[in-house]
Structure formats: C-alpha cells, structure tokens
Amino acid sequence: MEYESLDEFRERAGYLIDGVWYPRVTSIVSIKAKPALYRYYGGMRSFKAADDAKEASAREGTMVHEAVEAILNGTHEPVPATIEPSIDAFREFLRNNHVEPLLIEERVVSRNHRYAGTIDALARINGVVGVLDIKTSKSVYRDYGMQIAAYIAALTETPDIEQPITSWVLRLDQCRTCQLCGVSLRTKGGVFRVSAGGKGCLHQWGPMEGRFEFVEFGTHAHDLNAFLAAKTLWEWEHHDLLSQLS
Numbered sequence: 001m002e003y004e005s006l007d008e009f010r011e012r013a014g015y016l017i018d019g020v021w022y023p024r025v026t027s028i029v030s031i032k033a034k035p036a037l038y039r040y041y042g043g044m045r046s047f048k049a050a051d052d053a054k055e056a057s058a059r060e061g062t063m064v065h066e067a068v069e070a071i072l073n074g075t076h077e078p079v080p081a082t083i084e085p086s087i088d089a090f091r092e093f094l095r096n097n098h099v100e101p102l103l104i105e106e107r108v109v110s111r112n113h114r115y116a117g118t119i120d121a122l123a124r125i126n127g128v129v130g131v132l133d134i135k136t137s138k139s140v141y142r143d144y145g146m147q148i149a150a151y152i153a154a155l156t157e158t159p160d161i162e163q164p165i166t167s168w169v170l171r172l173d174q175c176r177t178c179q180l181c182g183v184s185l186r187t188k189g190g191v192f193r194v195s196a197g198g199k200g201c202l203h204q205w206g207p208m209e210g211r212f213e214f215v216e217f218g219t220h221a222h223d224l225n226a227f228l229a230a231k232t233l234w235e236w237e238h239h240d241l242l243s244q245l246s
C-alpha cells in the first residue's frame, strides 16, 4: 500500500484549507507512470539502494528550493556547501534575467476542480508574468506541463493577483566535467552518474560546477486536460480512502 493509514493519506496527499480537504497537485500527477524512473530503478544494485538515493536526492532538491526561496525573499541565509554550485547557477540566472517575484512558495487552490498545490513562484521575468517552477532533475520532462497547468488553472481562480500568461521551468543542476573528454559526472543523491560518451578515457574531473536550464512551457489547455484526466484516475485509485475522508 502506498499509504499505511487514513491519517497518513490525509496528511501526505492533500491540504486542509478552510476546513475543506483538497488533494495535492504533486500527489495527483504521481499517478502517471514514469518510464525513466523504472530505468533508474533497474540500473541500481538493489531496490533499497535506489529508494535511498531517491530520498537523498529529494532532500537535496528541498535544500535547493529553500535556498532559492530565501534568495527570492531577499533573506540571506547560509547555503549548505553540498548545493552551493546549484545556487551559484541560480544567482547567475538572476544576473542574466530581470526577475521580479510576485508570489513565493504560495498555496494555490482550485475550488472549481477541487485540488490544491504550492507554487515555487509567480514572477515577472523580463517583463512577462508567469509561473516559475524550480527543478533539480537530470532533465526537463514534458510531464512537468501537467503540474504547471494545474497551478495556472488554480491561479486563474485567485483574485487580486497578476495573472500568469506563461510558465517556465528553471532546472538547477551541478556536475563535474572531465577535462580530457568533456563528459559530465553528477553525484545527486550520492549516486555517481557519468553522461554518455568518453569511452576509454581515464577521466580527470574538474571542480563541481552549477548550471541552469530555463525552459518556457507556456500555458497549454491539453496539459490541463491531461492533469484533470490524471485526477480522475487518481480518485479512482484512492476511492476507498477518499470515501472514508468525507
């Protein structure tokens, strides 16, 4: 079982807002199969090793989110050394773009569709207002569109804010590059992963360096349709738990 008790389900899969329980966007999108995740599990020495690394990786992701939010809020908190290169990349992104945060780490609710989530930021970037989602993954996946479309739909129900007209994923990453062949080494979650190529090279790794990838997702009606379809499936999957909640 994914959830061991009704309390755990209530706590982890949703938010209680003004006395009403709403399922979380991130829980809903998790219903969709992710083939890349199966390949990741398959490539590890055991299920437990893969699970531990995934958890360590999630902790690093949380640290990056916290540091980014602190910077957007203008508070200067010390950045843990392990994620410093990723945060350097974020600072570089800020130097290269005009970023004005409007909302940071904000709970959003769709009462029409009955779900809630937390956006990383609503920001005006280079003059355009949009939802900004921070990722620390290996690449930018198309799946993110579902999550972001859900946030945008919830924001359209939110009064007194500047409405987003687009959305972006900012992927923050850090890796070491081989000085000889140019392949990269990621160590996220304590797992050492070398990118493809560089066969036969006795790699000489340079320093850990941050990098960012900024991708515009826009606002896509078919992403919201996919999210709402995922929600229907999620509700079907958790029917018994949901019926006990009400």
Ligand SMILES: [Zn+2]
Binding pocket: 178, 179, 180, 181, 182, 183, 198, 201, 202, 203, 204
């Ligand atoms: Zn090399």
